[in-house]
Amino acid sequence: MNIIERFEKIDRRIIFLLVLFAVIIPLLFPIGFEIKVSAPVQKFYDAIEALPPGSMVLVSSEYDPSTMPEVYPMNQALARHCFAKDLKIIGMGLWPQGIPLNQASMEQAAEEYGKEYGVDYVNLGYKAGGIVVISSAAENIPKTFPLDYTGRPIGEFEIMKGVRNFDNIDFIISLSAGDPGVREWIMIAQGRYGKKVACGVTAVSAPAFYPYLNAGQLQGLIGGMKGAAEYETILETSGTASRGMDAQSIAHGLIIFFILFANFFYLLGKRRKK
């Protein structure tokens, strides 16, 4: 086996080890790469900024622990931004596991800004049915979600007084890692009811939502951990996304190095065979 063949058939455990170091070392010893804010994230921020105090923001969590490193920092940053602007948050979710994550984000931000459950924010919980849940809530929220996530009637909460349907919602945010998610919110809430919708999605699914953003159907787009880090940068806070950007940068660099390195030996081997 010559050197070209050896490099082509390198033990994958070596690759795994290099990836491990590429992730761990920047987390232990931060480099502090500068994070520049992209246009879709800036648009999202501006849309929230444009809302007057007291506006109702519906935050729907369609993600789970597997995509938490990417989407959870967005959830936290958005909750902070909303409470800092004195906006009210109605949480809900089309994925069951997103509910406690959304609740934790709201609770954390509420503690920082002195907000109260039931007055400034509420969590309506999970309802099975995907797009039909959105369609049903658009016409009648109390009928679709008669109880909050703990089982208390939503009529008990001050925040829900006067909230009947999507006419009483000023802005909708979908934090999504798949289906049902952003697409369904755009189809029903934006397409049919003309509501302002923005989204935070995983990096791998972000390319699919650019057409909606450019068509004006989305008010903003936060894509992956990078997007979350950009949002944290605008808010001038340091969260887990900002801290993870060094590790992600190095890991991306390493993967690109792998691709170029493997292709160099592949082309070299091909030329030799000729």
Place this chain on the structure above:
Amino acid sequence: MKKQIPLIITFIAGMVMVLQFFIPHRPFSDLQQLFNSWFLIITVFAMILGLGNLLKVHTKRLQRKPKGWWYSIVLLAGFAIMFIAGMVWGIERGTFFDFLFWNVHLPMSSMMFALLAFFVASASYRAFRARTPEATLLLISAILVMIGRVPLGNYIWDKLPLVSDWIMSYPNMAGQRAIMIGIALGIVSTSLRIILGIERTYLSGK
């Protein structure tokens, strides 16, 4: 009759949902609300059916004891513990269910997804080759987007993020739109075939 009744139900339900979209007034808006409520109730029963099936499959595995049967014990135990914890103490913050979610389910689920980073790195080394001009084009754009979307790209060349954004906003968007329009047309034609009773595979597989 066994086939005609489901076909009539499908036709009525399908037509009502189509009409209510274009005529959002009574009686179609009321019918939409009614159908939505029915759908939400049926979905819950479908979930119960799914859970029942899961339990049945794994209980049978315990009886037959095929290779790896002990994984079924883990599944059934996990199911029972979470179910009992949720039903007895509730699911709000600070409960035993919440503790299990944050300290058992969350780290395990995150760990499974984190493994992807290692497999992506290994796969990119082994399989991502410039074998054809199309593959080379894909490879170049992938590299530009990957490096342009992390802060490191900005340090290498400050125009790299702009190149990455251009790829996402133009070639990517054009491709995505083409796929989306194709899917939408496919959904419309399949839905019409089902509503009109041309497509009947959901009834008996024929």
